[in-house]
Amino acid sequence: MEKQSAMNLFARLDQLNRIGAALSRERNIERLLENILEAAKALTGADGGTLYSVTEDHSALRFEIMRTDSLGVRQGGTTGQKIDLPELPLRRADGSPNDALVAAHAALHGRTVNIVDAYAQEGFDFSGTRAFDQRTGYRSQSFLTVPMTDHQGELIGVLQLLNALDPATGKVVAFSNADQSLTESLASQAAIALSNRLLITQLERLFESFVKLINIAIDEKSPYTGGHCERVPELTMMLAEAADAT
CATH class of the missing domain: 4.10.860 (DNA Excision Repair, Uvrb; Chain A)
Structure with a gap:
């Protein structure tokens, strides 16, 4: 069992290396953003995810790419489907950190947030997520939210994955430590590739x-x-x- 797990990890590391090389070759920014999210989903077996970019004045996060496979949701990027959602402010009106939002918290503090079950999690505001679930019949459970910073430590965006799926049963499970480490590595490579392309x-x-x-x-x-x-x-x-x- 341990040998099989190790072989699986090596295969995923090899996949990560190939993804990093492919990202560095992509010249179209919209496709690059899409590839980043799709690669993260493939690495972790996530059903969905969102990629945010930071606004020019670093005051908010902008929705760039959204995917939820089981619902057939494909918005942003080259799809032609506009994401009709407001930006996420990083700070409140009084200037304090907007730590109630998971993506904003990860961006402001530069650390990954790994949530097993959003419905049991305290300390974050998931009212928007619950409204989405009620409207669609979906259940947003496990979240992995990773800040994307370049080689100079500048925030480029945030990568958020939704509902890791067990490959054997198809059931929603928590994102593992390996999932988190691989996604953090991918986010770092992706941020540098995106920063270089923007420059x-x-x-x-x-x-x-x-x-x-x-x-x-x-x-x-x-x-x-x-x-x-x-x-x-x-x-x-x-x-x-x-x-x-x-």
């Missing part, structure tokens, strides 16, 4: 704006070179994208 996107936009500004300045001096200058940023961006893809 590259910002640099590309900045570079494109800078080249266009030079183009305008030169064109004002000499209209004869306008056509050539218009092609320069296009060719340069093509070269930059080709270099990034290799």
Whole structure:
């Protein structure tokens, strides 16, 4: 039994390594976000999950991707299905930490929250979850909420998994210590991959704006070179994208 468990763990570690390599190659941010959540679900056998990004001013968490397999829920990202839910504020109106919300608590304190049964858990506000369950007939039981921070310790987002499923029975169980460790490792790799991709996107936009500004300045001096200058940023961006893809 122990040997089988060890082999299973090694297989999951190998899966984690392959996932990390795949995430680093993804260039589309929406697909990258989707891949992060789907990978975490696959690693842990979770029925559902949500990926949040932190807002630009670090005041709230924004819903990016939502999945619940048993309900057929697929929202956010490339699905075209908008997530019509408000952002989760990280702090209350008086400036105190919004520790009642699990995702906000994990983000603010930089630590994982592993909940066996949301209906028996004290200290967190699950009123929204219970309302969802009542509306859909679902039962949100086990939660694994992991903050995503990059190599500089900056919060990128939060990864929240829902209802770990026993592979033998299909019943909802708690997320194990191995599930938690693997998800934390994945969240760390994912945060770095996402941070790098966002930085590259910002640099590309900045570079494109800078080249266009030079183009305008030169064109004002000499209209004869306008056509050539218009092609320069296009060719340069093509070269930059080709270099990034290799």
